[in-house]
Amino acid sequence: MAEAAATPLGFLALKRGGRRADWTDWVTYGYLGLGVVVMLVPVLWVVLSSFKTEGNLMEFPPTLLPEAAKTVAVKGYERPLPLYVVKSADGRTATLAQVRRVGIEAQMVDPAHPEAGLVTVPVDAATPIRHFHVGTGNYTRLLDSAGGTIWTSIYNTVFITVVATAITLVMNAMAAFALSKYRFRGSGVALLAILATLMVPATVVLVPIYLIVSELGLLNNVWGVILPVISTPTGVFLLRQYMLTIPDELLEAARMDHASEWRIFWRLILPLATPALAVVAIFSIMSRWNDFLLPLVVLNKPEVYTLQLALAGYSDENGIQYGMLLAMTTLTALPLAVGFLFLQRYITTGIASTGIK
Amino acid sequence: MHSDGKAMEYLGAAAALPARALEPVMAGLQRVLGMGRLPWVFLAPNLAIIALFSLAPVLINVMYSVTGTDNLYPGERTFVGLANFATLLECGNYLDPATCSRDLFWRAVRNALVFVPTQVAVMIGMALATAIALNRDIRARGFFRGIFFFPVMLSPVVVAMTWLWLLQRDGALNGILGLFGFERVSWLTDPSRAFKWSVFVTVWAHMGFYTIILLAGLQSIPADIYEAAKMDRASPWRVFTRITLPLLKPVLLVVFILAVIRSVQTFDEIYVLTGGGPGTATKMIVHYIFDTGFAVMPRNYGLASAASLMLGLVLFVFTAIQMRLARGGGANG
Numbered sequence: 001m002a003e004a005a006a007t008p009l010g011f012l013a014l015k016r017g018g019r020r021a022d023w024t025d026w027v028t029y030g031y032l033g034l035g036v037v038v039m040l041v042p043v044l045w046v047v048l049s050s051f052k053t054e055g056n057l058m059e060f061p062p063t064l065l066p067e068a069a070k071t072v073a074v075k076g077y078e079r080p081l082p083l084y085v086v087k088s089a090d091g092r093t094a095t096l097a098q099v100r101r102v103g104i105e106a107q108m109v110d111p112a113h114p115e116a117g118l119v120t121v122p123v124d125a126a127t128p129i130r131h132f133h134v135g136t137g138n139y140t141r142l143l144d145s146a147g148g149t150i151w152t153s154i155y156n157t158v159f160i161t162v163v164a165t166a167i168t169l170v171m172n173a174m175a176a177f178a179l180s181k182y183r184f185r186g187s188g189v190a191l192l193a194i195l196a197t198l199m200v201p202a203t204v205v206l207v208p209i210y211l212i213v214s215e216l217g218l219l220n221n222v223w224g225v226i227l228p229v230i231s232t233p234t235g236v237f238l239l240r241q242y243m244l245t246i247p248d249e250l251l252e253a254a255r256m257d258h259a260s261e262w263r264i265f266w267r268l269i270l271p272l273a274t275p276a277l278a279v280v281a282i283f284s285i286m287s288r289w290n291d292f293l294l295p296l297v298v299l300n301k302p303e304v305y306t307l308q309l310a311l312a313g314y315s316d317e318n319g320i321q322y323g324m325l326l327a328m329t330t331l332t333a334l335p336l337a338v339g340f341l342f343l344q345r346y347i348t349t350g351i352a353s354t355g356i357k
Numbered sequence: 358m359h360s361d362g363k364a365m366e367y368l369g370a371a372a373a374l375p376a377r378a379l380e381p382v383m384a385g386l387q388r389v390l391g392m393g394r395l396p397w398v399f400l401a402p403n404l405a406i407i408a409l410f411s412l413a414p415v416l417i418n419v420m421y422s423v424t425g426t427d428n429l430y431p432g433e434r435t436f437v438g439l440a441n442f443a444t445l446l447e448c449g450n451y452l453d454p455a456t457c458s459r460d461l462f463w464r465a466v467r468n469a470l471v472f473v474p475t476q477v478a479v480m481i482g483m484a485l486a487t488a489i490a491l492n493r494d495i496r497a498r499g500f501f502r503g504i505f506f507f508p509v510m511l512s513p514v515v516v517a518m519t520w521l522w523l524l525q526r527d528g529a530l531n532g533i534l535g536l537f538g539f540e541r542v543s544w545l546t547d548p549s550r551a552f553k554w555s556v557f558v559t560v561w562a563h564m565g566f567y568t569i570i571l572l573a574g575l576q577s578i579p580a581d582i583y584e585a586a587k588m589d590r591a592s593p594w595r596v597f598t599r600i601t602l603p604l605l606k607p608v609l610l611v612v613f614i615l616a617v618i619r620s621v622q623t624f625d626e627i628y629v630l631t632g633g634g635p636g637t638a639t640k641m642i643v644h645y646i647f648d649t650g651f652a653v654m655p656r657n658y659g660l661a662s663a664a665s666l667m668l669g670l671v672l673f674v675f676t677a678i679q680m681r682l683a684r685g686g687g688a689n690g
Contacts, residue, residue: 028493031487036501038561042523042561043511049522060541174402178397182395193404194403201672203624204669205415206646207661207662210429211417211430227410230406231406231407231411261395262376262379289512311515311518312517329515329518332514348506352570352572352573
């Protein structure tokens with residue numbers, strides 16, 4: 001035990017169960033800690049930055065926390081004035097409010113005694129006083145801007161995600177039901193045909209899908225990005241495997257009661273398959289919310305943009321307003337991030353057991 | 358497993374209305390068709406979508422690849438035989454894309470030939486190391502697992518935007534380096550640096566997915582094998598190479614194939630991060646297809662389809678291997 005831990009490769013020894021922490025544990029924690037920094041900090045940085053003012057964002061080196069100039073209301077001046085620490089020639093410091101700046105000099109006023117009049121100080125001698133300030137301006141400007149196009153994108157994305165997922169669940173469950181609960185000629189071929197679509201990712205048939213969507217009159221229409229993706233082979237497969245575990249006796253009992261097959265499907269099978277349906281639903285929501293290539297090809301007008309397209313397109317425009325861009329990035333990531341907090345176990349178990357996403 | 362059962366219940370209730378409305382229709386179909394043909398009714402929507410958006414596209418893709426002109430409508434295209442393939446494959450010297458008739462295609466191919474092995478190797482290496490660390494007897498395992506996994510949930514555009522923000526000239530990375538006295542660096546406007554960052558960012562975004570699969574594989578290795586090795590005073594390296602790696606091999610193989618399939622199709626993150634640039638330094642094959650078929654006027658559907666077919670052939674081979682492996686795994690489990 002001690003020998004094992006003393007070799008540099010002790011880290012690779014897979015041991016579980018109670019024992020004292022040795023240095024291999026510290027290597028592990030060190031690695032995982034570094035991982036936390038590399039994985040989490042970039043995203044936190046974006047979120048933190050999204051609360052900075054545009055001026056604060058332009059600074060280099062960037063400030064760690066969102067900051068803004070501290071201001072003070074001075075009698076006789078309409079707008080609040082920014083505060084500065086001013087160092088005078090004899091080494092004394094004073095806190096003054098800047099009224100205006102003229103070249104390399106600034107005119108300042110003592111906020112406590114505005115009646116004393118203006119003082120002229122060189123800009124070099126004045127340091128702005130700043131304080132921690134969470135600015136929501138980027139978010140309000142983003143949500144108000146450009147006739148509310150962002151709301152259109154949000155609506156489109158939510159519509160596509162919800163509708164496509166609902167259809168995917170029902171359609172795939174129907175196919176899975178047929179392929180798990182009936183013996184019929186051609187069932188093997190049907191399953192194979194569905195699974196074979198794994199070999200045809202959208203990246204390979206982009207041009208023909210564009211043609212078909214266009215022939216259906218669905219270019220620049222959200223249905224043009226819903227229909228091509230609602231049948232997911234992995235979803236059918238997962239549901240079928242799950243439904244195979246539902247005992248046939250239950251179906252027989254229902255048939256004795258003269259239930260139609262459709263009734264058996266939606267009153268008996270669907271509720272029993274809830275766990276598998278939940279996994280398929282989570283993966284579908286993730287995929288549809290994040291879809292990019294197909295929408296990029298099919299949706300070319302701002303009115304039908306999804307959030308992803310709006311976000312990607314935003315960087316193309318001249319004069320990027322980083323504040324709004326960061327706010328939009330945060331908003332786009334938010335729903336799935338929150339969902340992940342609550343459903344982490346579901347998602348990771350789903351991936352571990354199926355190898356799909 | 359049933360934490361959100363309530364939500365599903367409500368969802369079920371909402372779905373019940375159309376389901377109930379369909380009941381007479383389906384009962385009627387059941388009477389008319391009989392039980393023997395009823396399964397096809399249940400399969401019909403799926404098969405229709407597959408026929409329309411998977412099967413037909415493959416055939417149409419072949420048709421596009423052997424026809425010319427920039428007309429989208431198939432009837433107006435002229436048959437050109439294998440000319441599109443010949444154009445793509447025409448090269449004076451295959452080691453020098455500049456001598457090819459479609460140099461952009463060859464630059465994309467060459468980029469992919471470097472990108473795919475590098476990215477897959479780095480990703481699987483990192484994922485394996487992380488899975489091993491997470492499989493140890495550590496505190497807060499769920500937290501750490503979540504941290505490594507959550508970028509998988511982020512959209513490619515969000516991932517790219519995040520790193521664009523960090524890597525820009527006045528960004529956080531240069532800020533941190535500045536603390537140590539380094540000059541500001543343009544990370545994404547230098548071809549070699551942009552390529553490395555493309556590898557890094559795609560690994561960052563996807564390694565959690567493979568970590569989870571590998572972790573499940575590690576956890577399925579029986580603990581008593583390790584106990585026995587401990588009794589025999591086997592060294593950690595021996596334990597790793599003689600027990601862990603061999604027993605993990607099937608999972609590693611699946612992860613490898615999955616990673617290659619995805620890596621070959623890399624597009625979204627890099628499209629937003631570097632736009633394929635600077636120049637063509639990070640342009641991948643799907644990016645070439647997108648440019649040729651959609652972004653660059655006049656659109657050349659024939660060339661795009663021919664390139665798609667070649668990509669499809671590569672993916673076909675790897676997917677076929679993956680399905681074989683998956684079936685083998687299913688039989689064992």
